Amino acid sequence: MFSTHAAWHVQAQIFFAFTDEIGGIVDIAKAQQEISKKYAVPALDKCFEIFQFLASSSHAYTQSEIAKGVGRSTNEIFRILVNLEMNGYLRRDATSGKYRLSFKLYNLSRSISPLDELRQQSIPLMDDLAHQTGLSCQLSILHQSQTMVLVHARSPGPVSLSVAEGAVFSTLESNAGKVLLAHSNDEVRRLIFERDLTWHSMSDMERQTFINTLNDIQMSSSYSGSTSYIPGVIEHVALVGKNKGKQIGALSLSKVESVDAKGFSEMDIDALETTALNISTILGL
DSSP states (O other), rough: OOOOOHHHHHHHHHHHBBTTTOOOOOOOHHHHHOOOOOOOOOHHHHHHHHHHOOOOOOSSOHHHHHHHHHHOOHHHHHHHHHHHHTTEEEEEEETTOEEEEEEEEHHHTTTSSSSHHHHHHHHHHHHHHHHHHHSSSEEEEEETEEEEEEEOOOOOOSSSSOOOOTTOOOOSSSHHHHHHHSSSSSHHHHHHHHHHHHHHOOOOHHHHHHHHHHHHHHHSSSEEEEOOSTEEEEEEEEEEETTTTTOOOOEEEEGGGGGGOSSSSSHHHHHHHHHHHHHHHHTTO
16 A cells, blocks of 8 residues: 555656656656556556456456456455455355445545546646647536536636636537537437437438538547637637546637637647546546
């Protein structure tokens, strides 16, 4: 188990890996992999593997089935299973001997506010992104079938585009909304379509064209387009999280279109996509 000092040291190493010597944004996933190797705790790794395996299914499993599922021998995981059961993280059926997750992890997770955590972890990374690109950026999420701006980081320049935190926009009409919709699962899509007036006003051909646009967005790493709610402004949007993930967000850079007819530079897009990946990595999305 890490001491408080050791844990802080690991967090500090991860934090300072965000920015390199010339101020560029660095892929934090690589830094985390190197640190994970340095501070590896094999028994803890086995715990995580067992948690992830059991959480992937609603079924209960025997010791040998769990061992096969995590790619280890039964001897390797025996003591881990016993300790997890003794500490209340697993329940073992007395008749079949099969294990399943208890509600202890669920109850622990409910003590964390996901939106507060998302804001807390995103703000410093988004401030760095705004400083490096000189552009405003926003982090948006789905909220009651609409797209809500959760975090806004203004550009460091004297003139800055500003979008109010808490502002909501049509998911079908906003660029961030399209990215969120493109990467949502089929059930979420269906629910949003049912509630959106724009969708109901579309013809069958318009609906198919829109679906094709979502499919194109899903296949790319990010999406660029003019905004429907601020004339003359363009946005480039990257996914935070994984395609069809349970928790996803959309990170956007915005700029006045007339300032630069070429749109966003490759460096701006790379910085945006790397920041989106860093947020995803830190939050485990």
